[in-house]
Amino acid sequence: MKLDERHLIQLAAVINAGGVTEGAELLGMTQPAVSRTLALLEKRLGEPLFVKGRRPLRPTPFGRALADHGQAMLLSSRKASELVDNFRYGRAGTVRVAGTQFFMDALISGLIADFHNERPDVRIVQSYGYMPDLQDAIRADRVDLAICPVDVLDGDDMEFQSILPGRNVVACRVTHPLLLKRKLKGPEVLDYPWIAPPPNSPLQADMRALLLSFGSTGVSVPYIGGSLASAINYLTRTDALTILPHGVVFAYRKVGDITALPLRVPHPQRALGILRLAGSPQSPAVTAFTNHIATSFGKLSELIKRHEQSVVWKA
Amino acid sequence: MKLDERHLIQLAAVINAGGVTEGAELLGMTQPAVSRTLALLEKRLGEPLFVKGRRPLRPTPFGRALADHGQAMLLSSRKASELVDNFRYGRAGTVRVAGTQFFMDALISGLIADFHNERPDVRIVQSYGYMPDLQDAIRADRVDLAICPVDVLDGDDMEFQSILPGRNVVACRVTHPLLLKRKLKGPEVLDYPWIAPPPNSPLQADMRALLLSFGSTGVSVPYIGGSLASAINYLTRTDALTILPHGVVFAYRKVGDITALPLRVPHPQRALGILRLAGSPQSPAVTAFTNHIATSFGKLSELIKRHEQSVVWKA
DNA sequence: AAGTTTCATAGCAATTTGCTATATTATATG
DNA sequence: CATATAATATAGCAAATTGCTATGAAACTT
Numbered sequence: 001m002k003l004d005e006r007h008l009i010q011l012a013a014v015i016n017a018g019g020v021t022e023g024a025e026l027l028g029m030t031q032p033a034v035s036r037t038l039a040l041l042e043k044r045l046g047e048p049l050f051v052k053g054r055r056p057l058r059p060t061p062f063g064r065a066l067a068d069h070g071q072a073m074l075l076s077s078r079k080a081s082e083l084v085d086n087f088r089y090g091r092a093g094t095v096r097v098a099g100t101q102f103f104m105d106a107l108i109s110g111l112i113a114d115f116h117n118e119r120p121d122v123r124i125v126q127s128y129g130y131m132p133d134l135q136d137a138i139r140a141d142r143v144d145l146a147i148c149p150v151d152v153l154d155g156d157d158m159e160f161q162s163i164l165p166g167r168n169v170v171a172c173r174v175t176h177p178l179l180l181k182r183k184l185k186g187p188e189v190l191d192y193p194w195i196a197p198p199p200n201s202p203l204q205a206d207m208r209a210l211l212l213s214f215g216s217t218g219v220s221v222p223y224i225g226g227s228l229a230s231a232i233n234y235l236t237r238t239d240a241l242t243i244l245p246h247g248v249v250f251a252y253r254k255v256g257d258i259t260a261l262p263l264r265v266p267h268p269q270r271a272l273g274i275l276r277l278a279g280s281p282q283s284p285a286v287t288a289f290t291n292h293i294a295t296s297f298g299k300l301s302e303l304i305k306r307h308e309q310s311v312v313w314k315a
Numbered sequence: 316m317k318l319d320e321r322h323l324i325q326l327a328a329v330i331n332a333g334g335v336t337e338g339a340e341l342l343g344m345t346q347p348a349v350s351r352t353l354a355l356l357e358k359r360l361g362e363p364l365f366v367k368g369r370r371p372l373r374p375t376p377f378g379r380a381l382a383d384h385g386q387a388m389l390l391s392s393r394k395a396s397e398l399v400d401n402f403r404y405g406r407a408g409t410v411r412v413a414g415t416q417f418f419m420d421a422l423i424s425g426l427i428a429d430f431h432n433e434r435p436d437v438r439i440v441q442s443y444g445y446m447p448d449l450q451d452a453i454r455a456d457r458v459d460l461a462i463c464p465v466d467v468l469d470g471d472d473m474e475f476q477s478i479l480p481g482r483n484v485v486a487c488r489v490t491h492p493l494l495l496k497r498k499l500k501g502p503e504v505l506d507y508p509w510i511a512p513p514p515n516s517p518l519q520a521d522m523r524a525l526l527l528s529f530g531s532t533g534v535s536v537p538y539i540g541g542s543l544a545s546a547i548n549y550l551t552r553t554d555a556l557t558i559l560p561h562g563v564v565f566a567y568r569k570v571g572d573i574t575a576l577p578l579r580v581p582h583p584q585r586a587l588g589i590l591r592l593a594g595s596p597q598s599p600a601v602t603a604f605t606n607h608i609a610t611s612f613g614k615l616s617e618l619i620k621r622h623e624q625s626v627v628w629k630a
Numbered sequence: 631a632a633g634t635t636t637c638a639t640a641g642c643a644a645t646t647t648g649c650t651a652t653a654t655t656a657t658a659t660g
Numbered sequence: 661c662a663t664a665t666a667a668t669a670t671a672g673c674a675a676a677t678t679g680c681t682a683t684g685a686a687a688c689t690t
Contacts, residue, residue: 076387087380
């Protein structure tokens, strides 16, 4: 026999609270409403749920057994309500964020940690990718937002919010011999081995362009394909050089292992920012996350600018 | 935010079944009804539950999380329905049965076992008592039915269904010396020690009346207060006698340890039977149990009658 | 590109839900 | 034992919800 779930929940509330009046209050209903429900239930079941004529309302064994199931439903219902509330205020949910490896690893992962200190119940699903794929992923709803460098946006279905200028620098360890030179021209960098950024990354193209601008023909590139952690480790143990977004070097300023050469690198017309679907309704958690990233960089921007001057233009 | 439990259940059904049509069928509803529910839910929540425009209907993470709670409720609901069905057909529930010790122990406990072979999920709560208390217990709804000897019924709120004539016999072990006597008069029984039935039991009054009818003044009564198992054990190891309902001796015929003296015992105007509240609606399990007891004794009655003749009137 | 399947929408009758006001009943109190 | 008090049941009514059938609109299949 199929019966209404809400009826069982009311039954459970009444039995738990120890009375129709209290049970009704527990559910935010009036006493007559609940009373009628119970009468209806008994009538339909053809079995008494309460020992009639007893004031400290006593359920029959049957009533109690039914109420147990109602109680289970009441708990589930409560949890569902809580879930909804959390979700609506962006305190729960899932954010699927993608981006370029170095940038995600160096800067975004830390911001995610900060975000989780505020909203620990939001799940972050992170993935990596480069520009055309990122755009596809967003369009295919595999990803909510991407954090990546963008020069030209094709298609007007996307919205791009810039958070950082796309400056690159030549990175090396802090004890690198080139840092001792008084006037660093440029071509000297061709004398050192270079680490190549991940294949197909915009950074790789940037590096090629940079080396060509110094007249490179055959620079030694002995290490390719490592992610950020590998690159940093390698850098700190050799005199190798590589190209990195300035933001990445900035992120590692506290560690003190690597820095940038005081060398002007021609930077492309490109900005790092947040890419997402234009005008599409985002879940509150995604909105909150996007805002967090944007405002975090807003606060960082002055710091980053000063750092750039002190490192790149020093001496 | 409070939301309708049935809506969540429908959501769960749809996601589990993998489509609105299948989900609706699962719940015994039509597709438009469920479709509307989902639309309403999404509208109220302000969040999409499904990735729109995809045929193998794909839920959003939020939708899936909500559906999980709905699934829990669906399971609870199913179990509740099952409980109701079982209860309505007397396959589940509780039967509170009370009665006189000897009779319950000797005969009813076995019938309860038979009953449970048919309906294992009915819980039997057994208690002991004598007549006035039993009636009170029934009236106070502490007990569903009583199985006991009744002579006169006071009050017309009770219904009594006779199942066995209230015959008593003098019980002894099968090797008792009195069984060897050709013609047993009666007063010989006064030469042996007697076990007294539990205090306040009708049997105790019967025994007193019996001994008086044989002219007793001071019979030896060395053992008092034991329940049936104790009495039987004691009987089989001594030449003691006691008074027992014939039905009890009948129940132990297979064991072969005790029997009855071929002695006519004046029996009171009394019948063993089932006592319950008249006209009151009984739970199906109680009805089924009552019927089981009544029909079992119906089948036994011929057997019991023959046994009585063979034992009491033999020789 | 047509066919098939599946989902969404519309309209309507019946049920259910909620409320307030009030009657009834059970316990507590004098 | 009557009366006071608290709790539950009932009545009546407006609004929301539920169910259905019929039908339109997409999305996959072929």
